[in-house]
Amino acid sequence: MRARPLCVRAGTGEEGAGEHLLAAVADSRARPLIDSTLSFDTAAEAAQRLRSHQEHGKIILTVP
Structure with missing residues (x-):
C-alpha cells in the first residue's frame, strides 16, 4: 500500500x-461541528442517525 x-x-x-x-x-x-452528544447507552440511536444521514456534524458518545 x-x-x-x-x-x-x-x-x-x-x-x-x-x-x-x-x-x-x-x-x-x-x-469540528458537533451535531449531538449522546450517552453510550444510546449508541443504537446514534448509529441510526448516521445510517439515515440525519446528522449535521460529529456525534459524540460519552462513556460513564
Missing part, C-alpha cells in the same frame, strides 16, 4: 492545503 499525499488524505486535493488544515486544527482555529 502506498502512502497518499497529505492533501489527498485531508480531502482538499491541493498540494500544501493539508498542512494548512492541520495547522488550523492544531491552533484551534478550526473546530
Whole structure:
C-alpha cells in the first residue's frame, strides 16, 4: 500500500492545503461541528442517525 499525499488524505486535493488544515486544527482555529452528544447507552440511536444521514456534524458518545 502506498502512502497518499497529505492533501489527498485531508480531502482538499491541493498540494500544501493539508498542512494548512492541520495547522488550523492544531491552533484551534478550526473546530469540528458537533451535531449531538449522546450517552453510550444510546449508541443504537446514534448509529441510526448516521445510517439515515440525519446528522449535521460529529456525534459524540460519552462513556460513564
